[in-house]
Amino acid sequence: MITSLLDGNKRFVAETFEKDREYFEALAKDQRPTVLWIGCSDSRVPVNTITGTKAGEIFVHRNVANIVATNDWNLSAVLEFSINHLNIPDIVICGHYGCGGIHALDAPHGDDKYIPVWLINAYKAKERVDEKIHALQIEVPQEQRMKLIVEENVRLQLEHLQEYPFVKKAMNEKILNVHGWVYDMSTGQIRVMKSHKNR
Structure with missing residues (x-):
C-alpha cells in the first residue's frame, strides 16, 4: 500500500500538479x-x-466521531488559528451514518483504553436519543437508532463548539x-441538520 501511495503521488504530479501549476504555486x-x-x-x-472542492478551499480537522472537546488542545489550536488568523467565516461539523465511533458507544471493546475516554464527549447524544425513544414508548430498529445518535451527536458537538469563548464571541460579532x-x-449526499447563520 505504501508503494501505491508514492506511485499515486507521481501520477498526481504528472496529471494534476503540472496541468495546474500556477494554482499550486499560489497555494504554496x-x-x-x-x-x-x-x-x-x-x-x-x-x-x-x-464536497467537490479543490486543495486550499477547506481547512480540515478530523477525529474519531467528529467530536468537539473543549479539553482537546489540538482542536483548540485549529479553532484559534482558523478564527484569529485565517478569518474563516464558516465552521462545519460533519458526522456520517455508519460511524464506528458512534457504534462504539453501545459496545466498547474491552482492550481499548483511549477510545472510551474520547467517546465520553459523545455519550450525551446516545442518552438523549434513548430518552426520547423511551418517552415515546416505541420500537426503533437498531440501524435507525444509530442514525438518530449520529444526528444528535452533530447537534451536541455544535453545543460544545459554542462553549469556546472566542467562538461565541465571533458568532456574536x-x-x-x-x-x-x-x-x-449510501447515497453520497450531505444532509443539513442545523445552522447558526449570522448574516
Missing part, C-alpha cells in the same frame, strides 16, 4: 480557506471529494457561522 505562498471542516477520521469520508451536517455514504 498562501492559504485562504473559507470553511473549517470538523469531521470524522473515517477513510470513507474524503472531504474534498464529497456576526463574523462566524456554524453548521451541522451528516454525510450519507
